Amino acid sequence: MDGLRIGYGEDAHALAPGRPLVIGAVTVAGSPLGTVAHSDGDVLLHALSDALLAACAMGDIGQYFPPSNPNYRGLDSRVILQTVLQRLADQVGEFSILNLSAVVILDQPRLGPTRRDIQRQVAGELGIDVSRVGVTFKTSEGMTPDFIQARATVLLRTE
Numbered sequence: 001m002d003g004l005r006i007g008y009g010e011d012a013h014a015l016a017p018g019r020p021l022v023i024g025a026v027t028v029a030g031s032p033l034g035t036v037a038h039s040d041g042d043v044l045l046h047a048l049s050d051a052l053l054a055a056c057a058m059g060d061i062g063q064y065f066p067p068s069n070p071n072y073r074g075l076d077s078r079v080i081l082q083t084v085l086q087r088l089a090d091q092v093g094e095f096s097i098l099n100l101s102a103v104v105i106l107d108q109p110r111l112g113p114t115r116r117d118i119q120r121q122v123a124g125e126l127g128i129d130v131s132r133v134g135v136t137f138k139t140s141e142g143m144t145p146d147f148i149q150a151r152a153t154v155l156l157r158t159e
């Protein structure tokens with residue numbers, strides 16, 4: 001397998017009071033709502049992990065981390081991402097991530113102030129420069145105030 005490969009992933013979680021809101025491995029301070037999930041509910045890392053798997057036609061994170069497994073309760077999604085990166089390396093050999101483009105859809109709080117932190121964290125997890133991590137924030141215009149959603153596209157180069 002060689003050449004360029006594009007991958008796309010999506011994720012969504014319900015929001016509820018009294019839970020942490022984790023996006024791109026950054027806990028957003030002062031959010032009244034957080035994600036309802038078996039893991040830490042990091043929509044950005046989940047969409048990104050699925051995009052990476054999709055780029056190599058390797059299924060989705062539900063296969064590797066079934067929500068029915070109690071061991072994954074509260075799981076740090078960085079573990080999911082690192083596991084996916086390792087599986088990809090096992091399957092396709094050496095690869096590099098050329099860039100990532102992600103969208104997070106959330107009504108409150110506004111995420112602009114956290115963009116740089118999220119870019120840095122995600123770039124660090126992927127081992128790429130922050131200039132290769134595009135993060136766009138949108139609101140649902142009040143259509144889905146109780147949900148957070150993410151979409152991610154990645155471009156890989158395999159050797």
Ligand SMILES: [Zn+2]
Pocket residue numbers: 011012013037041042043046
């Ligand atoms: Zn998820």
